[in-house]
Amino acid sequence: MKRATAIGALVVLVAALYLTHGAQAQTPIRIGGSLSLTGTYSEPGQAQERAYRVCVKQANDRGGVLGRTVEFVVEDDRSDPGTAASIYERLMTKDKVNAVFSPYSSPITDAVANVTEQHRMPMVAAAASATSIFRKGRKFIFMVVSPAESYFEGLMEVAAKRGLKTVAVIYEDTIFPKASAQGMIDLAKRHGLRVVAAETYPAKTTDFSAIMKRIKAANPDVVAASSYFNDTVAIVRQMKEADVNPRMAGVTSGGDLPKFYELLGRSAEYLYGATQWAPEVVKVRAGGVIPVTRIYPGARQFVEDHEKQFPGVALSYQSAGAFGACQILLESIRRAGSLDHEKLRAEIVKFDGNTVYGAFRVDPDGFQIAHKMLMFQWQDGKKVIVWPEELAAVPARFPTPAWSKRP
Amino acid sequence: MDYVPAAVFLLLVCVASVAEAQSEQRLYRIGVLNQAWAANHPAVEGLKEGLREQGYIEGRDVMFDIRFTRGDPGATSAAAEELVKAGVDVIFTSNEPATLAAKQATQRIPIVFTLVGDPVLTRIVASLARPGGNVTGISSRATELAPKRLEVLKTLVPAVKRVWFVYHSSDITDTAALANLRDAARRLQLELIARAVNDSAETTQVLKEVGAADGVLAPVVDTLDIPAAVLEAARIPSVFPTALWVEHGALVSYGPSFRAQGVQAARLVAKILRGTRPQDLPVEGADRIDLAVNLSTARQLQLEVPPKILFRANVIQR
Numbered sequence: 001m002k003r004a005t006a007i008g009a010l011v012v013l014v015a016a017l018y019l020t021h022g023a024q025a026q027t028p029i030r031i032g033g034s035l036s037l038t039g040t041y042s043e044p045g046q047a048q049e050r051a052y053r054v055c056v057k058q059a060n061d062r063g064g065v066l067g068r069t070v071e072f073v074v075e076d077d078r079s080d081p082g083t084a085a086s087i088y089e090r091l092m093t094k095d096k097v098n099a100v101f102s103p104y105s106s107p108i109t110d111a112v113a114n115v116t117e118q119h120r121m122p123m124v125a126a127a128a129s130a131t132s133i134f135r136k137g138r139k140f141i142f143m144v145v146s147p148a149e150s151y152f153e154g155l156m157e158v159a160a161k162r163g164l165k166t167v168a169v170i171y172e173d174t175i176f177p178k179a180s181a182q183g184m185i186d187l188a189k190r191h192g193l194r195v196v197a198a199e200t201y202p203a204k205t206t207d208f209s210a211i212m213k214r215i216k217a218a219n220p221d222v223v224a225a226s227s228y229f230n231d232t233v234a235i236v237r238q239m240k241e242a243d244v245n246p247r248m249a250g251v252t253s254g255g256d257l258p259k260f261y262e263l264l265g266r267s268a269e270y271l272y273g274a275t276q277w278a279p280e281v282v283k284v285r286a287g288g289v290i291p292v293t294r295i296y297p298g299a300r301q302f303v304e305d306h307e308k309q310f311p312g313v314a315l316s317y318q319s320a321g322a323f324g325a326c327q328i329l330l331e332s333i334r335r336a337g338s339l340d341h342e343k344l345r346a347e348i349v350k351f352d353g354n355t356v357y358g359a360f361r362v363d364p365d366g367f368q369i370a371h372k373m374l375m376f377q378w379q380d381g382k383k384v385i386v387w388p389e390e391l392a393a394v395p396a397r398f399p400t401p402a403w404s405k406r407p
Numbered sequence: 408m409d410y411v412p413a414a415v416f417l418l419l420v421c422v423a424s425v426a427e428a429q430s431e432q433r434l435y436r437i438g439v440l441n442q443a444w445a446a447n448h449p450a451v452e453g454l455k456e457g458l459r460e461q462g463y464i465e466g467r468d469v470m471f472d473i474r475f476t477r478g479d480p481g482a483t484s485a486a487a488e489e490l491v492k493a494g495v496d497v498i499f500t501s502n503e504p505a506t507l508a509a510k511q512a513t514q515r516i517p518i519v520f521t522l523v524g525d526p527v528l529t530r531i532v533a534s535l536a537r538p539g540g541n542v543t544g545i546s547s548r549a550t551e552l553a554p555k556r557l558e559v560l561k562t563l564v565p566a567v568k569r570v571w572f573v574y575h576s577s578d579i580t581d582t583a584a585l586a587n588l589r590d591a592a593r594r595l596q597l598e599l600i601a602r603a604v605n606d607s608a609e610t611t612q613v614l615k616e617v618g619a620a621d622g623v624l625a626p627v628v629d630t631l632d633i634p635a636a637v638l639e640a641a642r643i644p645s646v647f648p649t650a651l652w653v654e655h656g657a658l659v660s661y662g663p664s665f666r667a668q669g670v671q672a673a674r675l676v677a678k679i680l681r682g683t684r685p686q687d688l689p690v691e692g693a694d695r696i697d698l699a700v701n702l703s704t705a706r707q708l709q710l711e712v713p714p715k716i717l718f719r720a721n722v723i724q725r
Binding site for chain 2: 389
């Protein structure tokens with residue numbers, strides 16, 4: 001009897017050791033994708049990479065997902081849609097990653113979505129705000145950010161409230177800038193503003209002098225630039241050179257990056273920027289009373305962990321977008337209890353909650369319907385949230401003085 | 408000859424009108440004192456809106472000297488004294504600690520308060536009809552409305568059996584609301600757990616004790632940032648005193664809006680600027696009470712909002 005008990009105990013011990021060893025030996029969950037680590041989008045692309053790394057580290061520090069560690073596999077797409085699509089194809093067919101994260105920008109995400117859709121691989125799109133991407137009947141792509149069409153919502157609303165009448169828009173002839181410019185035109189009409197100029201330019205344009213000449217002639221109250229980081233910087237510089245003096249000037253992408261102010265210095269003062277998120281949200285109080293951190297759960301921890309992992313590196317909305325997308329993906333894997341693509345898709349579709357980035361809920365097309373934009377203004381070298389009004393701790397500096405009247 | 412007195416009268420009227428016009432042209436300085444974290448407290452925004460409606464334009468007729476003390480009761484007295492030294496014409500306050508600090512700092516400058524739950528009990532005024540001294544304002548009727556808040560929570564969350572009331576130990580209004588709350592809890596067959604806290608650590612500790620099936624009644628006064636802590640304590644059905652919280656994620660609220668109290672108080676401020684003494688202006692009760700519900704939060708808490716609430720709610724956050 002004693003012998004039987006001893007054998008029984010031994011069997012249990014061996015089984016326990018085997019199970020423990022088995023769990024430890026489980027392969028990590030490999031999440032792969034490409035990012036614009038070099039090229040046109042390298043600034044936001046690198047911000048996105050850092051945020052993914054913070055997210056994966058946090059997940060692993062908390063015991064991983066489904067009892068497995070998470071491994072982050074990233075390759076440089078050099079800001080090129082074709083390269084990105086090839087990378088994703090290889091990652092899914094040859095390298096057999098378990099899941100994917102999304103690349104940076106609308107054109108690259110659009111190209112990659114053709115590939116992920118073909119493999120029925122869910123992709124939580126951290127940085128694609130062009131509505132058209134989500135209106136092509138795709139079933140495996142999910143939007144995290146507010147759509148491009150809403151980027152100038154704050155600018156148009158404030159301009160109308162201030163009694164301004166005319167607006168000009170400059171936009172790159174690519175998917176995201178085009179969509180946000182069209183959105184602005186619609187918003188302008190809704191707010192009773194007249195569009196006096198709509199100027200488009202091809203990607204990689206560096207000389208905006210002809211456009212500036214026409215804008216100056218149209219003499220609009222508001223100038224809006226729907227562009228990417230490098231063009232945005234060039235447009236602001238050339239507005240100054242051409243002495244274009246609107247009473248409000250706003251930009252879309254890149255205007256929120258610290259490097260934007262570093263490059264432009266005081267020329268960035270008074271400029272409005274649309275942003276999906278700002279690190280200041282961890283401090284902002286609605287009406288000076290209610291902390292808005294509940295809208296961005298985990299944001300404080302994210303800001304602290306990012307600082308620990310990347311000391312001195314500033315955060316941007318692209319960072320938070322990537323982190324939020326990563327949170328949604330990992331949480332959906334947890335809820336699905338599996339890496340099965342269909343089950344994972346079902347969980348993402350059902351997801352109705354808030355991340356570091358704000359609210360997340362998608363319609364049946366995967367189009368974002370819950371997230372809200374913010375508008376900031378550069379004031380004395382700081383980004384200050386000035387819209388929506390309830391989150392604005394200080395009022396906007398209005399009107400923007402003429403270039404000749406600035407110190 | 409008969410025309411002479413009439414001419415003199417007309418002349419006097421003209422002189423009086425000119426004098427009045429000149430006095431109207433004066434730029435009044437409105438001191439603002441509250442415990443907010445930024446200058447744009449909704450009661451202050453309401454004050455500005457209300458003064459505009461009364462013909463006082465910011466920069467032309469009035470200017471605002473806003474002092475906010477970020478929930479720090481210790482900083483409030485110093486800020487009140489600064490406003491008195493600055494020589495403001497009126498002090499506009501929000502909540503009890505700010506009003507008491509202003510009252511302590513001056514018996515001369517008119518004070519108009521908002522967000523004060525029970526101005527008589529807190530000895531801010533002698534009576535509502537005849538406030539006396541240099542103080543008048545808008546009562547938010549907090550003690551009176553507290554039982555109703557409990558009732559609203561029970562209607563929205565019928566399964567709730569236990570409700571926690573967390574408040575700052577030295578707050579007179581929330582302490583006074585307790586007796587009313589106990590009566591209401593008995594009537595509604597709820598267990599009321601009242602916890603007076605002294606610091607943020609205690610608040611955190613108490614909120615950790617709240618069970619998943621419990622409810623929380625947020626205090627009226629934001630000293631120690633307790634309402635914010637209640638809001639941030641995830642997945643607890645909680646009832647707040649004003650709709651602003653519901654607009655930012657709280658489940659339900661019952662009480663007057665901060666902004667509306669500011670607009671209402673602006674009428675008293677305008678009367679004072681035109682020469683009425685504050686002691687001659689009876690304290691007014693907040694004239695609009697909102698029932699606000701957040702459907703998204705209800706969904707997250709897996710609660711079905713009963714038609715009774717939906718029908719009565721005048722603020723619905725989706």
